[in-house]
Amino acid sequence: MxxxxxxxxxxxxxxxxxxxxxxxxxxxxxxxxxxxxxxxxxxxxxxxxxxxxxYQQGKVQVNHKRFMGYTKDEDGNLIIVSEEAEIIKRIYREYLEGQSLVGIGRGLEKDGILTAAGKPRWRPESVKKILQNEKYIGDALLQKTVTVDFLTKKRVKNEGHLPQYYVENSHEAIIPKELFLQVQEEIHRRSNIYTGEGKNKRIYSSKYALSAITFCGDCGDIYRRTYWNIHGRKEFVWRCVTRIEQGPEVCKNRTVKEDKLYGAVMTAINKLLAGGNNMIKTLEENIHAVIGETTEYQISEINNLLEEKQKELIKLANKGQDYEHLADEIDELRDKRQILLVEDASLSGENERINELIEFIRKNKFRTLEYDDKLVRKIIQSVTVYEDHFVIAFKSGIEMEI
Missing domain, CATH: 3.30.160 (Double Stranded RNA Binding Domain)
Known part of the structure; x- marks a missing residue:
């Protein structure tokens, strides 16, 4: 004016x-x-x-219009959209099989799958948000963002501005809790790859199946795919990154020709298949050992105790009495439960990987397979290169020296 x-x-x-x-x-x-x-x-x-x-009543309010996997029924409750749920499951599965965020997005684009906003392009950030969204396990973290200015309506990430509320089992889950926790662990692992004696930070790469899972037995650093130019002809080899960057004075471990590295991995896989029924028996024994370590009973006990403490807290709050000591106890119990849930997810994941390997052996026993990136991503945990041998570790926990 x-x-x-x-x-x-x-x-x-x-x-x-x-x-x-x-x-x-x-x-x-x-x-x-x-x-x-x-x-x-x-x-x-x-x-x-x-x-x-x-929020305090645990009432979940979600904008489902741009929320892949769910819609709302007549009563406003979240319900699963089966076609979209399959896309969510695919994203989680491919990530655990070693695909990068970019790789998952490109695969979805190639298959003509649109984002929740109806766009053809999948950004890595969009894929990561799906992988980190607790709503896919049936829970909901409320008040993730807050309005800091009532005039401009500016919203920011809630970093302590206001309390947040975590509601468990608020709706039907698409992803099992164990699988979700495995994905969170994998996200953390990829963001924190420190190798070698100096604990150098390395960037995760999924360009090749053996990238970021092939290690030097001498210094502990990762091996990287590179090439030698021999009389104008490229020959692909894998070399220790410490040796590449700092020279043989720091790490003397050998350079491995790509066909030899692939050959070592497939020798281990084919040995596994040759073991047939004996190998299946060993793996089944491993499953029984894993089941024996389950934390399900401890988690159930903590849940019962939490329910009792929460009821006590509400009673004290309604009477206007001090409930700080109970709030501290509830926080401690929640922390314990989270540790046990992560441990349980790890055991459950190990069990699942052993079962997958058993199924793989049953389908392919006594066959001789050739190198395949997809197969390696699925069953190989790591490859360690030594001067005169390799150690191949499977995701089931089995190791072989080749």
Whole structure:
């Protein structure tokens, strides 16, 4: 208004009978603007209080229009969309099989699968959000973002501005909790690859099946695919990154020709298949050992204890009594349960990988297979290169020296 007034342009409000060129009119406008701002602030505060109350009651409010895998029924409850749920399962499966965020996105684009927003391009950030979204295990973290300015409606990530609420089993899950926790561990592992004696940080690569899982038995660093130029002909080899960057004075481990590395991996796989029924028996014994270590009973006990403590806390809160000591106990129990859940997910994942390997042996026993990137991603955990041999570790926990 003042900018228009400076240019000698008046604005006349007919309903309020205010002219901005009049000194009295400007005073009235200022007062009315102040009242409108107060009203907006009051309304914003009431909305916030309403949301806080809903969150405290564990009522989940989700915008399902851009939420792949779910829609809402007539009562406003989240229900699974089976076709979209298969896409979510595919993303989780491919990530655990070694695919990168970019690789998963390209695969979805190639198959003509659209994002939740209906766009053809899958960004790595979109794939990662799906992998980290707790709603796919039937839970919901409420108040992830907050409005910091009621006038501009600017929202930011909630980093302690307001309390957050975690609601368990609020709707039907698409991804098992164990699988979700395995994915979180894998995300952390890929973000924190430190190798070699100096614990150098390395970038995860999924370009080749053996990238980021082939290690030097001498210094512990990763092996990288590179090539030698021999009389104008490229020959692909795998070399220790420490030796490449710092020379043979720091690491003397050998360079391995690609066909020899692939051959060692396939020798281990074919040996596994040649073991046939004996190998299956050994793996089944491993499953029984894993089952014996389950933490299910301990988790159940903690859940019962949490329920009791939470009821006590509500009673004290309703009476206006101090409940801080109970809140601390509940936090400690939740931390213990989280540790046990991660441990249980690890055991469950190990069990699943052993079962997958048993099925693989049953289908292929006594056959001789050739190198295949997809197969290696699925069953090989790591390859360690020594001066005169390799150690091939399978995801089931079995190791072979070749």
């Amino acid at each position: 003042r900018q228009l007034k400076d240019k000698n342009i008046s604005v006349y409000f007919e309903k309020e009978n205010i002219n901005t060129m009049d000194a009295k009119g400007e005073v009235l406008l200022t007062i009315m603007a102040s009242l409108a701002q107060q009203e907006s602030q009051s309304l914003s505060q009431n909305v916030k209080l309403g949301l806080q109350y809903r």
